[in-house]
Amino acid sequence: MDSLLLLKEIATSILIFLITRLSIQTFLKSYRQKLPPGPKGWPVVGALPLMGSMPHVTLAKMAKKYGPIMYLKMGTNNMVVASTPAAARAFLKTLDQNFSNRPSNAGATHLAYDARDMVFAHYGSRWKLLRKLSNLHMLGGKALDDWAQIRDEEMGHMLGAMYDCNKRDEAVVVAEMLTYSMANMIGQVILSRRVFETKGSESNEFKDMVVELMTVAGYFNIGDFIPFLAKLDLQGIERGMKKLHKKFDALLTSMIEEHVASSHKRKGKPDFLDMVMAHHSENSDGEELSLTNIKALLLNLFTAGTDTSSSIIEWSLAEMLKKPSIMKKAHEEMDQVIGRDRRLKESDIPKLPYFQAICKETYRKHPSTPLNLPRISSEPCQVNGYYIPENTRLNVNIWAIGRDPDVWNNPLEFMPERFLSGKNAKIDPRGNDFELIPFGAGRRICAGTRILSLFHLVHYILGLFHF
Known part of the structure; x- marks a missing residue:
């Protein structure tokens, strides 16, 4: 021994x-090259011990000391953090191609089928095919218009479920209702069926799985930064990921098997999965997709599509409940435009500028991915006179940008009015205005930007408030 x-x-x-x-x-x-300023950190582990439980908050505080572009040694990895709109633009627009890939990590390996999905895949032909299929048949403008009726139907189902809870004198758990509704909405587009017929134990278990996935995927895993410690799994993160992956894989496998078995019912009316399966090949050569690629894509769409949507709506509702004056103004706008005799239609939304401002303000203060998903440099480059080495991880601190007093007046206050006049009124959160980039920007911008944008989220928020 x-x-x-x-x-x-x-x-x-x-x-x-x-x-x-x-x-x-x-x-x-x-x-001899001038690296961006940043904390010295510790031997071997670098700045990892400095991160704390909320790295986006820690890094925002550091940016006040070291500036908008910081360099940190994280274990054996180089990391650079952009914390202002100008810094974000330099990386995500000017140097977008150089930072078009994701670094490998435990989440990509153990949750996303070894990075065979759309979120973590290497920037190349297969990623482009996954993105193209998603935009063309589900997430693009025309596709969204085509399934507008499904969104309206699911809104009706959700309001009905809330009404039933009220009749039974049961509490309405908004997070569960939203996950139930979003999962069914996505299920109808992908699989031509509702995933959960009624809100209950199955939908709640799915919600818990989604929340767990998004939570563990956001952890700072020591093994990602100090490779020789990865196998030890000191934090137990990878064990949890593997266990959760088995649950999702069983669910996705079952969905695909049921879908294939019912293909005869959709003759002439293909859904999203039919379109994707048309590119399926066991060998996955060229621009073909393996079954693993397809399951990984479905995992992206179901998890990101439900969690990010429901969380941003929850934050909107919470902020309005904290400030009754905002809720009152929102009600007055709805009463004036919609009245009390009918439900909201999506065509009403352009006439509701105050509610659109509420959504923008929620994106600013409560981005669903505070540090955005990391990217990595393919080759050395220069940014604002600083040298950025090859294989340097990039994190854009969206949370810090949204709370920067040099960008926003009274940034800690929830004030939708800031988006009703002046230059802020023209700000669009879909990747071109770097003061507000809740979905990131550039070629790796969130694929669901359109579905998560103001137009469709307002539909759900208003639906909750109108009756």
């Missing part, structure tokens, strides 16, 4: 020595 312990200590010492040597070599290589 003593010999075994000694061998482990020697092996650990050698690994630490090699990592330290590699770090020194990397530093010396870029010594």
